[in-house]
Amino acid sequence: MYTSLQQFIADYSNEAEGTQKLLDLLTDEALGQEVSPGYRTLGRLAWHIVTTVPEMLQRTGLQFDAPYAHAEAPVSATEIAATYRSAVQSMLEALRSQWTDETLQHEVNLYGDLWRNGYSLHVFLMHEVHHRGQMTILMRQAGLTLPGMYGPAKEEWTAMGMEAPVV
Structure with a gap:
């Protein structure tokens, strides 16, 4: 559970940067990739990440601009990546302006249980x-x-002239 707003912002900013890197690599053709029939496609999974930003955090009372949680997924990989970038920036600005470390201790009913805001950020x-x-x-x-x-990813190991560890 987070007890420091700045710690969450630092952690999330780092993780959101990693997510953004992946989203920026998506292609329109790849969005239909699925692990097996009947499971979320890559595009649906990427959009789920984008829409979870508002779906979960707006339940805590945090107000910011982001797509509706059940909005239809775009067919454009570029649009998904851009929407994530915008939603994250809006959410981080809202945290900085609307919450304090004390707000992290407030309890909100999320999914049928009382969660402290600091725990909600962790989840x-x-x-x-x-x-x-x-x-x-x-x-x-x-x-x-x-x-x-x-x-490093496998290709990055290769680019460094090294063999990627298998174990």
Whole structure:
């Protein structure tokens, strides 16, 4: 649970940068990639990340500009990436202007339970990282080259003249 607004902003800004890198690599052709029939496509998963920004955080009372949680997913990868960038900026500005460290202790009914806002921010961040991991699998299946998130990707190891560790 976050007890410092600045700590969340620092953590989320770093993770959102990683998410933005992935979203910027999407192609319109790749948006239809699915792990198996009947599961979310890459485009639907990317849009889910975008719309979770307002869906979860606006439930806490935080007000900012972002797409409606159930808005139809765009067919343009560029539009998905741009919408995420805008929603994140709007959300971070709202946090800075509407909340304080004390606000993180306030409890709000989320999904049938009382969650402190600091916990909601933690869950929100973990939710995004979880779905970002799912995206990387679909992106690889679609033939896209990925950047490393917490260390070099296979292609980055190769570019450094090294063999990627298998273990």
